[in-house]
Amino acid sequence: MYTANQFYKDTFGHKMYKASITLDVTCPNRDGSKGTGGCIFCSNEGSGEFASRGMDITAQIDEAIERVKGKAGPDAGYIAYFQSYTNTYCTPEYLRKSIEEASAHPKIEAVSVATRPDCLPDEILEVLRAAADKIPLFVELGLQTSSDKTAMLINRGYKSEIYPEAVQKLKSIGANVITHVIVGLPEETHLDMENTVRFVASSGSSGIKFTCLYVLEGTILADMYRAGELKVLGMEEYFDIVFDLISLLPDNMVIHRLTGDGPKKILIAPDWTRNKRKVLNYMNRRFGL
Template sequence: MKYLSANEQYKQRFGRKMYKASVSLDVTCPNRDGKKGYGGCIFCSAGGSGEFSSSASKCITDQINDAIALVSRKAGKDAGYIAYFQSFTNTYCPADHLRCALEEAADHPDVYALSVATRPDCLPDEMISMLSEMNEKIPVYIELGLQTSSDETGELINRCYRTEEFRDAVSRLRDKGIYTIAHVICGLPGEGEKEFLDTVRYAAHSGVDGIKFTCLYVLRGTKLEEMYDRGQISLLSMEGYFDIIEKALAVIPENVAVHRLTGDGPKKLLIAPMWTADKRRVINYINRRFG
């Protein structure tokens, strides 16, 4: 099945293969500290979805060097890197705090772009102005955790913001020429194929430049684990998941890049489904089915 991959979109924009270098900023999330909620989204681990980045106690340059060292042999010397502020809510801080970190990342000689993961309800005007200034110096991507377009499911997963805030954030970022990427999850509690495809249609037609899919997986220490133990959720098989993803790809406009067909949680925390941890098997399957 033909779709625009992130690699193709990066090639058009940067003229080279791009890799992510994950870094952590010393921030938390309004879903955890009580501003919006406690305990976080039901699927989110204590590390705030940033287990692949190094410690926020290191400076940004050292974190980028660590991340590059992990992939540089595979990436080769012509690769470019995107400094990816991955864990928690990276705009949940004063704009100047994030600006300092972004400037340090942008100064790294191998960094060609910045990517910032956040929530749509944590983008006040001052933050968007700062991101826009940065975007004039170096391309900035904002990754927004939508997960679902249903406010009902949003409540069930303790997302603590309304779906319309997502569209508003995308439009304000787009007005400044900042690329946006939506994160969506397939298999959320109470949702089936129809609800997921509704989410994909909603996200893909909201003005985003890219979309990231992941299959719901259960991590140790999360609310989702408690629901899983009580038998309240069912999880998708690999084939069942990709059957739905194939339908999702068919509803995405051709200018929206697919940044990920599925995600994998940290192995040491993963409880189920175990196929999501078998990277080689998943990649082989994706290549056979979608390659």
């Protein structure tokens, strides 16, 4: 398994940590252009509950580095991570300025931009191309599933067919593409999840991030969960599935994340994800890390 830690060591020569940044953006699933309620699992913070808000980019990076520097140590490098909402859903000028400010921070060695495959118009790709010429650039695409049936159910707001083209466009401008996948989406079978991973593998995406489906307060998923319409995965069950899915990936695909931890103050389920130490211990044993 090619882990992100190993990839960062191979690429940058040392460990890398992410400094999360929240831009002044929304997403087409929230502002009415594709929908208003957002994806059914997404909280009001747009999947960025850990990011600082209301500060300029340099201050956000400083604060994020301050939080992890004890763990990271003096030799670590940092990736400016535009995490919340859809970070290419803005004017090209705003994105350009934001990336330039982040790149100018002395501790930042790379930039990562989280977005959706349907939010990459040519003018934005030009901004990303210019950025990739100056600094290592990652673009993280929220695919979650290759099934259009599930995509409808979770209110993702675009068809899966546009994803492989988005990956190719991003690769052609020099970006390193990471694809986000959610394991345990409502009504998904093991075969659906295998199909998603095969779809990612065949797209040319360089990396993948797995996340367990979390039920967060204030989401449509929370209503479904409380109505008994949703079963969440147990810890062992989740990692068994991820273990199988990884075997379908090419050896050179970077596994950036095997699971995440949802924001505790609004987490409803699964409860096991609250105990990060236990999860990490289990995961490390299960995957021989």
